[in-house]
Amino acid sequence: MIKKVRPHITQNEPLLFERSSPGKKGYQLPDLDVPAIDPTQALGAANTRAEIEDFPEVSEVDVIRHFTRLSTWNYAIDLGCYPLGSCTMKYNPRVNELVARTEGLAWIHPYQPESLAQGALEIIGVLESMLAEITGMDAVTLQPAAGAHGELTGILLTRALLQSRGNARKKVLVPDSAHGTNPATATMCGYTVENIKSNDRGVIDIATLSQAVTEDVAALMVTNPNTVGVFEEDIKKIAEVMHDKGAVVYMDGANMNALVGIARPGDFGIDVMHLNLHKTFSTPHGGGGPGSGAVAVKKHLEPFLPGPRLKRDGGKWSWNYDLPQSVGRVRAFYGNFGVLVRALAYIMAHGGPGLRVATMDAVLNANYLRKLLEPHYQIAYQAPSMHECVFSDDRQAKRGVRTGDIAKRLIDYGFHPYTVSFPLIVHGALMIEPTETEGKAELDLLADALISVAGEVEQDPEMVLKAPHSTRTSRVDEVAAARRPILRWKPQSTASLAAD
Amino acid sequence: MIKKVRPHITQNEPLLFERSSPGKKGYQLPDLDVPAIDPTQALGAANTRAEIEDFPEVSEVDVIRHFTRLSTWNYAIDLGCYPLGSCTMKYNPRVNELVARTEGLAWIHPYQPESLAQGALEIIGVLESMLAEITGMDAVTLQPAAGAHGELTGILLTRALLQSRGNARKKVLVPDSAHGTNPATATMCGYTVENIKSNDRGVIDIATLSQAVTEDVAALMVTNPNTVGVFEEDIKKIAEVMHDKGAVVYMDGANMNALVGIARPGDFGIDVMHLNLHKTFSTPHGGGGPGSGAVAVKKHLEPFLPGPRLKRDGGKWSWNYDLPQSVGRVRAFYGNFGVLVRALAYIMAHGGPGLRVATMDAVLNANYLRKLLEPHYQIAYQAPSMHECVFSDDRQAKRGVRTGDIAKRLIDYGFHPYTVSFPLIVHGALMIEPTETEGKAELDLLADALISVAGEVEQDPEMVLKAPHSTRTSRVDEVAAARRPILRWKPQSTASLAAD
Amino acid sequence: MLDTIGVPDLESLFSHLPDDVRIQKPLNIPAGKSEYDIIDYFKARGAENANGYASFLGAGVYNHYRPVMVDTIVSRGEFLTSYTPYQPEISQGTLTSIFEFQTMVCQLTGMDVANASMYDGSTAVPEAAMMAVRVTGRDRVVASRAVHPEYREVLRTYAQHQGMPVEDFGYDAKSGQIDLADLESKLDNKTAAVIIQSPNFFGIIENTKQAAQLAHSKGALLIFVFTEAASLGILEPPRDADIVAGELQSFAIPPSYGGPFAGVIAAKEKFLRQMPGRLVGESKDTHGNRAFCLTLSTREQHIRREKATSNICTNQALIALMATVYMSVYGKEGLRELAVQNMSKAHYLAGKLSPRFTGPFFNEFAVKTDGHSAGEVNEALLPKKIIGGLDLERFYPELKDTMLLCCTEMSRREQMDEVAQAFK
Amino acid sequence: MLDTIGVPDLESLFSHLPDDVRIQKPLNIPAGKSEYDIIDYFKARGAENANGYASFLGAGVYNHYRPVMVDTIVSRGEFLTSYTPYQPEISQGTLTSIFEFQTMVCQLTGMDVANASMYDGSTAVPEAAMMAVRVTGRDRVVASRAVHPEYREVLRTYAQHQGMPVEDFGYDAKSGQIDLADLESKLDNKTAAVIIQSPNFFGIIENTKQAAQLAHSKGALLIFVFTEAASLGILEPPRDADIVAGELQSFAIPPSYGGPFAGVIAAKEKFLRQMPGRLVGESKDTHGNRAFCLTLSTREQHIRREKATSNICTNQALIALMATVYMSVYGKEGLRELAVQNMSKAHYLAGKLSPRFTGPFFNEFAVKTDGHSAGEVNEALLPKKIIGGLDLERFYPELKDTMLLCCTEMSRREQMDEVAQAFK
Numbered sequence A, B: 001m002i003k004k005v006r007p008h009i010t011q012n013e014p015l016l017f018e019r020s021s022p023g024k025k026g027y028q029l030p031d032l033d034v035p036a037i038d039p040t041q042a043l044g045a046a047n048t049r050a051e052i053e054d055f056p057e058v059s060e061v062d063v064i065r066h067f068t069r070l071s072t073w074n075y076a077i078d079l080g081c082y083p084l085g086s087c088t089m090k091y092n093p094r095v096n097e098l099v100a101r102t103e104g105l106a107w108i109h110p111y112q113p114e115s116l117a118q119g120a121l122e123i124i125g126v127l128e129s130m131l132a133e134i135t136g137m138d139a140v141t142l143q144p145a146a147g148a149h150g151e152l153t154g155i156l157l158t159r160a161l162l163q164s165r166g167n168a169r170k171k172v173l174v175p176d177s178a179h180g181t182n183p184a185t186a187t188m189c190g191y192t193v194e195n196i197k198s199n200d201r202g203v204i205d206i207a208t209l210s211q212a213v214t215e216d217v218a219a220l221m222v223t224n225p226n227t228v229g230v231f232e233e234d235i236k237k238i239a240e241v242m243h244d245k246g247a248v249v250y251m252d253g254a255n256m257n258a259l260v261g262i263a264r265p266g267d268f269g270i271d272v273m274h275l276n277l278h279k280t281f282s283t284p285h286g287g288g289g290p291g292s293g294a295v296a297v298k299k300h301l302e303p304f305l306p307g308p309r310l311k312r313d314g315g316k317w318s319w320n321y322d323l324p325q326s327v328g329r330v331r332a333f334y335g336n337f338g339v340l341v342r343a344l345a346y347i348m349a350h351g352g353p354g355l356r357v358a359t360m361d362a363v364l365n366a367n368y369l370r371k372l373l374e375p376h377y378q379i380a381y382q383a384p385s386m387h388e389c390v391f392s393d394d395r396q397a398k399r400g401v402r403t404g405d406i407a408k409r410l411i412d413y414g415f416h417p418y419t420v421s422f423p424l425i426v427h428g429a430l431m432i433e434p435t436e437t438e439g440k441a442e443l444d445l446l447a448d449a450l451i452s453v454a455g456e457v458e459q460d461p462e463m464v465l466k467a468p469h470s471t472r473t474s475r476v477d478e479v480a481a482a483r484r485p486i487l488r489w490k491p492q493s494t495a496s497l498a499a500d
Numbered sequence C, D: 001m002l003d004t005i006g007v008p009d010l011e012s013l014f015s016h017l018p019d020d021v022r023i024q025k026p027l028n029i030p031a032g033k034s035e036y037d038i039i040d041y042f043k044a045r046g047a048e049n050a051n052g053y054a055s056f057l058g059a060g061v062y063n064h065y066r067p068v069m070v071d072t073i074v075s076r077g078e079f080l081t082s083y084t085p086y087q088p089e090i091s092q093g094t095l096t097s098i099f100e101f102q103t104m105v106c107q108l109t110g111m112d113v114a115n116a117s118m119y120d121g122s123t124a125v126p127e128a129a130m131m132a133v134r135v136t137g138r139d140r141v142v143a144s145r146a147v148h149p150e151y152r153e154v155l156r157t158y159a160q161h162q163g164m165p166v167e168d169f170g171y172d173a174k175s176g177q178i179d180l181a182d183l184e185s186k187l188d189n190k191t192a193a194v195i196i197q198s199p200n201f202f203g204i205i206e207n208t209k210q211a212a213q214l215a216h217s218k219g220a221l222l223i224f225v226f227t228e229a230a231s232l233g234i235l236e237p238p239r240d241a242d243i244v245a246g247e248l249q250s251f252a253i254p255p256s257y258g259g260p261f262a263g264v265i266a267a268k269e270k271f272l273r274q275m276p277g278r279l280v281g282e283s284k285d286t287h288g289n290r291a292f293c294l295t296l297s298t299r300e301q302h303i304r305r306e307k308a309t310s311n312i313c314t315n316q317a318l319i320a321l322m323a324t325v326y327m328s329v330y331g332k333e334g335l336r337e338l339a340v341q342n343m344s345k346a347h348y349l350a351g352k353l354s355p356r357f358t359g360p361f362f363n364e365f366a367v368k369t370d371g372h373s374a375g376e377v378n379e380a381l382l383p384k385k386i387i388g389g390l391d392l393e394r395f396y397p398e399l400k401d402t403m404l405l406c407c408t409e410m411s412r413r414e415q416m417d418e419v420a421q422a423f424k
């Protein structure tokens, strides 16, 4: 029985272009206090355009209604649990939005004198040291813009280190459970990828690994806890094996929400890792970013970090550009500063003890769900779960219903689905990460919904296959979208739907 | 056919009290930097309470979800046209919200030294003079908190004036089309109310009025344009009739949105009037306030205005409390300052010319709707419409469908209904005020919806009587609510509905 | 659109207005400004007011921390840009939150019913008095001089033409609490209500029980007024009062130079039908789902017109929502902890000074400025970016060289020490 | 919950972690702070930075007015707290706005297709270069020295291990535009792409047509880079380019010390399958309603893994939404008027100084500081609360005593006059 939602009306809304009518205005500029210049005269006709063809013309009220109506078509954390595995969709404290908008922080230019940016530098400095403490690493760069960008940085560092030792090597080992960004990153750094098969406990098999590690191997990209939510208990041994062969251990830290305050990668043999500040440290996901992919390293990798590096002397912060061994910039300026501010605010609000409690609650919630769901869904691996629990759709598949269908039906129950069919090593995976900010009531509703769906799969698989049934947009034809891509509005193409 | 909305799911949400569980916390206070005091010791057990019985205990994420979910059950201007007659539901520019939150304006104490409040006083001073210019009156007080409060102030002023002339008189004349606050106000000021019957053109009949005006009559409370949206063309004559008998003419300015920049009450014989800043000057209605009921008067009433009065000398603003003839304060401090800031921002954004254009567009929109709807609904009066048009449900009533039912059905079409069964002189009134901030597209949808409903009334009145059909909450039993009032949650009373 | 209407131009829409009624020259208001200019203008005005000052002013307006959650919620267009919930089917968000507001106000005050809000505390007082008059059929009210002076002014303004004589009674010069003897002497069988405030204007906690006994013994109602809602986190609620008229500014409502605030009236169930203002009640929809709606509107002006319990229409809904969110964020524990912090700070500062009254106080207290005048003490504080207390002589001639100081959770120890210094 | 799981306490949930893996002592991070303390802390940090200064810095980050509407929209929880729209049935809000973003970017740039965003302009450049390599099957890229120096650094970082040699070509010392002869000399049949920026780092508008002809004549693609999106309101879009890699910071994205910003890649339709990043496409739902969804994801890492077009996953959606709202507010007329204001201000100031280059410019230009060094001029401005321009020698040793100045609609005439003064 559906307990969490009821149908209501939502406003339709055309595309902005379909709302547009010539001459409508939503802005007013201050009066120009200097002589106006004629662009064509000043720049020549060849350099100027007559108009931005088909660009929208709408009023201020059109704009607010357009986007407000659109927003009501979205699901969001503010509306309910968002158990998207591997994405750590936790509550985003609003104070972080406020402080990030402080005039002295939001309106400072990256090239203004360092003497007029000491507050910003202090924030960066403090965050770097707190992340070093949390990860147990020696140095941190905040330049990368997201996790994948952090991976790129980390593997470039790896390569630079090995290069400095005379041989950059050829291969990067990636467990078959790894996130797609791992192999993609290795390739971008000129390495070939060798997949490591996980064992029947869902973790890296030391024997398999040992065999794979040759003089050609530059690094292992390990995710811990891994993407099936299982902690790699042999991590120290794994690191040993790699280090013995002179290879580097890179840790994908996307799952740090399971470890903060409990275990530190720096203490279990990791050389370099990235953190997803937008996951573990709760900066809003914003429909797909922005993020920050801070990279933490051990001493031996520090000389290769991207520049500039922050330094402090005589009580003053400044940027150091004199870094002979640096791999070079991975982006302009100093990173997603606005995201860094939010992450630091989050850390300050929790404090050391609070961060640890958050981690424990995250693991508690995942294990609670696992317990409630295990009778109804096939758990992927028996090993204990950390911050997320992963099931397979084996039982439901027998009735012709796959994880993606169950996900769609879950929408009718008022939830955003879990992560579908990732990791790849789990056949038809349901990857569920509740995070610590969900209360028991919401978790019970989620379990209740998934159990109810499991029942529906038995009684009426057809109905489940057609879900969702209660949303303003029913199942979308993604195949058609890819077969005949329409990636932009054009005057004719969608006019017929204007009333929509 | 319903073009404006589609059904979607909305989250259910229990009452905060039903979400509550002991020990949950949504706050953290700064550390106490002085010795903590034991309340019972300091104040005595008799003066202290053990706890606030049954008060909610929830987390921060509970709070944001609770109110976010609740908000999705509301209709609002940001979602679409809100043609609630007499309420002037126009778009509320968001810059007004920003400036009202400026630290130096939002965080100043009414008793702080005037030398440290000059900016606030300047805002009040400028707004007073602009409203005087707009109304054509001589002086303005911004103390009243809303329209009805302004009426109270205005009638108190009237009484004080007449008193000073030796006789406060007994009666206030109120047209039968007047808003309920008018007669209620007269009573609060110790006057008896005499209703003036409107003529068949929906306006005040000079003959009827002349008869009613005796030496006992203190004032006439006239609304212009009146509540049927018709301009009292004889207003000057009306004022003459009153003035000849030494009576005062009070104007209810709730409908000033039809006159700003076009005609000024001060120019057509009004002695005292109020403005609803939250209507004409677009301060957000916020689910029912706050508002501001600025009162504007002619010279002869100025001495009686509530104190303190703003004065300026030597380039400095200050409050003058020495007002021997003042009727006294109508509220503490100086008025709804935060609302005044928004109103001034609105006036500045439009400027004189812009305000006039807004008025013309408001009247344009009302007349456009009238034209489209006249074939389908019975217009209440033939007289030309100003900012709103009022119909009666005579034709639909024949099929057993009343204005209230049509309103409910309009909800299914994605609109907030017009004002229902007001004014009382129109049998089953449909009072429609689109305001100037609606575009043609939205107006066409509204007309289309109302016309479609008119058709449904003919074909399937039963269906209309059961509307709305598509909202998460169907028709509410208001009779039961009044028969057995439940005005607060109690531990038992609603526990059963916790899942709701 | 003009074509549809059948007029040549916009002007023609007004052609039926007599010439001598139409405006003669354009409004003398400058042309519209850009958003950027407007923000600039108000920032400049704000800069002309006190900025970054610590303040020890209370006296009805309190400087409490305002959680970020409050604006997060009230800024949602669905709350900000809707109006009075006349149509419950598309207003359940507002209606539900008001029902919660009414409930929390009852829980705080110990009353049975509360309305959806009044303009502010000062206007709630006369409305409460008028309510008592309707309930008792008597006309006279007596009010403590320790009730906020401006509230009493408003009471007099409202009362003057309703045949509702208002008389004050005094306070005990030593304790700062109401003078029970004087109250008793002012009571008679025409008295509809006794009005007291607690904590009173001097921050002193009144003996509500005794005041209630006295009032009831003479068949009058007790109207209990509060200006510092934060005190209800720890103080015994006025269970013996008949009507409570209060101001919720302390609950996340910015001082904003005196408004908009949110007043409220709460009362014993039996007086329900005489309450002014909007009330939200619980009911069901046709499917049996719980639903809320405005109710008992037969009390109100739009139905009852000249016989209405009040003329109030638009009230302070959005501001009341701020208070509702605030109460939700702090909750049972939070309001208590907050009250304790406020008390502790006030008692810390009072400990360094010589309070004028002996009665128990919450977060406000009166002190003699001894050597110097209150004005001098405040002058001395301004350079330190501290706004001192209220000079009580302004409202109480008998209280020369006496200052009312208020401390909240926002008052810092260093600043309080500065204040103490200034008295030296 | 512990009972359900069947463990005695929270600790036990971690008992399977080897002891030597678990943390040895508590994190050395102070206890949690209150919201109020946190706001205080960041206000204090903000106060340590430049506040209330007028700035003439551009160089890739521009100081444009940010309409209030932008935060009004992006602060709505439905946009702020949702993630990548994997589930289109409950993500149409995000998907529709991205589709509009893609469309507006195409309209601005004259390209056929645009993606949902890249991290920023600087990372969009190497992604565009890699895209060109995939398209042409060639490996070499040549980049104008007048492309933002930090963008070129990033290009080199990305390129170094992909067997993608990067070579610079010069600019004309007089005009400040690319040196066509030098470009031609650097082109060969291994060249996958020519990269230029316009307005370039010196603010000069490049001759994109000629650059395109040269590139195409050698079978290379032209990659057009922009850092000042506001220029596209008036400048001829790069219709002859094959790929456009740009930064949208100018569109309501606060400078925020360098990020988060929103990069974008747009291209000719035929290169679609080689585009990196997310793409939103139009489709229908089972009821035939128009619906949007992520599409062509077979290019992406989560499907293609080591063969993906890029490793990008999380991008800059919310920031892209800011730009979308900005473009909606200004619209066709607004962006043009805005561009004219920017130009007019810059040309006003340039008129009072001696520009270093002769090429046409938009809102940025280089000037010789003559007598004094760039540093001296800036020093002289600081006391006037003005942050001057960028010392070009920092990136271009050959440009001694040369400053890059930027004016936007926010630059006030008085301030520009002050700047001119400082050169005297």
Ligand SMILES: Cc1ncc(COP(=O)(O)O)c(C=O)c1O
Pocket (backbone or CB within 6 Å): A086, A087, A146, A147, A148, A149, A179, A181, A223, A227, A252, A254, A255, A276, A291, A293, D312, D313, D314
């Ligand atoms: C396990 C894992 N690794 C890496 C990433 C990539 O991080 P980002 O999306 O911030 O680039 C993600 C997030 O999608 C992830 O879940």
Ligand SMILES: Cc1ncc(COP(=O)(O)O)c(C=O)c1O
Pocket (backbone or CB within 6 Å): B086, B087, B146, B147, B148, B149, B179, B181, B223, B227, B252, B254, B255, B276, B291, B293, C312, C313, C314
């Ligand atoms: C005609 C008229 N007069 C007076 C009022 C009362 O104004 P307020 O609600 O601000 O007290 C209203 C608004 O409801 C009205 O429409």
